[in-house]
């Protein structure tokens with residue numbers, strides 16, 4: 001056959017390289033070999049030194065500041081993912097959140113007309129194509145507080161929790177049906193140790209079984225906000241798109257950290273000061289637990305400090321974060337301070353068209369619940385920036401000139417094939 005070339009005895013290392021490259025470029029071996037020969041012959045005809053690649057591989061994180069991509073915001077709450085991913089060039093194309101009060105906040109902040117409710121009631125065809133599936137799926141079934149509460153009530157936790165434990169599998173269903181190139185998930189740190197590590201093993205093997213390469217790291221948001229908030233971040237790349245070794249690394253958090261002085265109001269409303277009754281109760285409760293050798297109790301802090309994790313139950317007594325006051329009982333955070341403690345401060349608000357801060361459009365109780373359930377947007381942004389770095393690398397080396405989903409066409413960068 002005059003048009004055929006047969007090459008025997010290809011050394012193992014070359015064969016392996018060919019396999020990896022064609023996989024990475026989503027080409028058949030034949031397509032890839034012809035591509036190599038064409039590129040080499042082209043440079044020879046152009047009187048350049050023959051080279052196999054006209055394209056220059058970019059460094060993994062030499063990301064263009066904005067590569068347009070589309071994402072969906074599941075279990076959206078008040079939009080921590082929405083803020084972080086929009087700030088790195090994403091466009092939200094679908095939101096699901098079933099809590100009416102959170103929807104109210106989300107709508108006031110981002111102006112969305114349509115927020116889908118229960119994700120279990122959403123049909124796959126209602127979910128548009130997207131590049132990133134973002135989801136901070138409900139954590140109560142896995143959190144230490146949630147598990148001990150469920151245990152004390154004799155209720156099932158983890159995946160066995162009927163109402164919320166199976167929502168991870170809903171994410172898997174969407175990933176299976178829609179094949180988003182990236183999944184970006186967030187949950188409590190305890191997800192890794194829940195049920196002696198079995199829960200995490202199931203999660204990992206489900207995601208791997210869907211052909212995603214899974215990266216995970218526990219990150220403390222203390223580098224962005226003045227509270228310790230350790231969360232597990234899970235970033236998964238579709239192996240059929242990015243290959244087995246996508247050049248992803250979690251970001252190193254910025255050095256240093258803010259303190260409460262950065263978020264405390266000078267003259268908070270006196271209604272946030274604890275009554276004598278509540279303050280006495282909290283002190284008694286802490287004393288009893290200390291005597292029993294337990295660490296439970298309130299957290300009393302001042303401007304120079306870092307707070308404990310703000311929880312969704314903060315509205316009950318505010319005990320985990322009480323602000324010291326001179327000559328008075330301590331006070332709880334105001335809802336505005338709680339917003340800032342989560343990173344929903346003026347800077348992010350301005351980005352979304354709210355020069356006076358994100359409006360708080362729900363009751364104090366609901367506001368505390370929403371902030372305590374939320375994810376720190378600047379932490380999402382930092383990780384999102386790294387994901388965009390992988391997109392830009394992929395666009396450059398795969399030479400597709402566009403992202404894989406969402407039909408967001410962008411021009412290939414100069415030098416990209």
Ligand SMILES: C[S@@+](CC[C@H](N)C(=O)[O-])C[C@H]1O[C@@H](n2cnc3c(N)ncnc32)[C@H](O)[C@@H]1O
Nearest residue numbers: 075076077078080097098099118119136374375
């Ligand atoms: C841990 S919070 C996520 C918060 C969000 N990441 C944020 O930044 O605010 C989980 C959210 O999932 C919502 N949720 C729980 N079950 C749901 C369901 N079946 N469908 C839609 N939303 C649900 C809850 O109302 C809650 O707001």
